Amino acid sequence: MSLLPVADAQARLLALAEPLPEEQAPLAEAVGRWAARDIAALRDQPGFDLSAMDGYAIRYAERPGPWTIVGESAAGAGFDRPLSSHEAIRIFTGAPMPEGADSVLVQEEATREGDQLRMAGEGPRKEGGNVRPRAVDFAAGTILVPTGAAITARHVGLAAIGGHGTLPVRRRARIALISTGDELVPPGAPLSGAQLPASNAAMLATLLAGRPAEVLDRGIVRDDLDAISEAFRAAASEADVIVTTGGVSVGDRDLVRPALERAGATLDFWRVAMRPGKPLLAGTLGGAIILGLPGNPVSSYVTARLFLLPLIARLGGASDPLPPSRLLPLGVDLPANGPRQDYLRARIEDGRAYAPDGQDSAAMVALAAADGLIVRPAHAPAARAGDSVEMLILD
Incomplete structure (x- = not known):
């Protein structure tokens, strides 16, 4: 199976999803969600001269x-x-x-x-x-928040003065997190031998904090085909999205793909032309969408930013679910890129983007210190300090 370009993989993943059912949310709970339909003013503002x-x-x-x-x-x-x-x-x-x-x-x-x-x-x-004058700001019937717009505190204030006490949004997505690997133990637990702390689920859960998602952490599943398959079937009965970390590469202990097949899932794509994050997969199991993220924590984080967050936005009814980017001048030279789209952890200093050494997919120090990810398209030529590059800003 050939590597899929990032844009194609994002489009195919989003095509698996439809916006979730509509509900009315109190104003204080609508921020960070998307308008399920046009929100029109119920009154003139001001209502009199x-x-x-x-x-x-x-x-x-x-x-x-x-x-x-x-x-x-x-x-x-x-x-x-x-x-x-x-x-x-x-x-x-x-x-x-x-x-x-x-x-x-x-x-x-x-x-x-x-x-x-x-x-x-x-x-x-x-x-x-x-x-x-009456209605100098807006008149009754004016669209205050269009369908698919991200609702901010400013929109809440606007809708409130427009006469609304609740806003139409989509139901929160239920996200099941499954960590796989015999080597993993819960964060903070004693380690022995070659064991490792399971960092991805905690990282992803906090990445989803403040977003319209309900996180269902299903813990660590050992490297056993039957156990992983059963974990998938159980999660599919209650989740809109099942997110796995680890076990999606080509090793003998990478059991996520065969476990999905055993559980009855349909695989849509596997492996994306990106670095970090190549062994990414997506598919469906019953009514749930499967998103298999790599186990290396940097790869897991980057692919979550590029795929999981847009998927949640799509389920939430966003008109533009993909992450925004901006152009910044480089602070250092960068070499020509290879056949995969690269995402370099970078700092912003004096308005310029600097990509430090230490870009290994398991090295977390550079990620924790990063302000954003420099996007280097596949086969991009060498870039010089001062050239403009696309950058995804991290929050």
């Missing part, structure tokens, strides 16, 4: 006065009758404009003696001066 300043509500044509002050209007409590000729009211920022007034004379440009008011400065520059 209101004062943009502290001052006096007047009729512009009656400048420079005098006016008789007959009451006041504060935010949340307007004046209860229309103004007659040469009447004014004291008004505060955010308060409703009374009928019969069209402008606000700011208090710094007003002279008041008892209930008599005159203009002492230039006054409002035009009719409607210092007034925010």
Whole structure:
């Protein structure tokens, strides 16, 4: 089986998924998810003409006065009758404009003696001066958040002022994590012989924190074909996505592919033209999507960023599930690249990208210190310091 280009592998994985069912989420729980449909304003904003300043509500044509002050209007409590000729009211920022007034004379440009008011400065520059008209921000029916948009705190504020208390989003994806390998023990457990701490599941679970996913950690499964197959069948009954780490390469102890076949899974692709992360696989088992990540922790992390997070975004209804990138100038020269797309752990210093040595797929120090991943396309020519490179920024 030939190596699949990264873009093709991403497209094939996302084609396996459809957005999950819609639900209504409270505003505080909608951030980090995607709008399941257009979210339209339920009201005008503002809902009435209101004062943009502290001052006096007047009729512009009656400048420079005098006016008789007959009451006041504060935010949340307007004046209860229309103004007659040469009447004014004291008004505060955010308060409703009374009928019969069209402008606000700011208090710094007003002279008041008892209930008599005159203009002492230039006054409002035009009719409607210092007034925010009804619906100047948006009108009822305006689309505030389009379908598939990532919902931010700013969108929550916008939707709330638009009259919404809940927002339409997709159900959170259920992600089952399965670690394979006789050599693995839980993090923090005593080690003996050639044992290793199982770092991938903890890393992936925290990578998914704050994203619309429910993590189901199914622990460590020993290198046994029947045990791995049974773990897959059990996970498929409760998860939308089954993520494995380790066991996807070509060694005698790499049992994930044969275990999937035994469990009745359909393999869509295996092995991707990328470094790190070549032994990546994807398929389906029942209603669950299978994503097999490499066991080396750097490979596991990079492939999760490029495949697992976009898959969750697709299930969540994102209009553009792939990770964004930006162009940055290189701080150092880079050699020509080989036949696989390379993802180099890199630091950003003074606005430039630096890829340090130590890019081995099991070396975590450079990953922990990285600000992003420099993307080097397959067969890219040598690059010089100052050349622009694509970079995926890590959070």
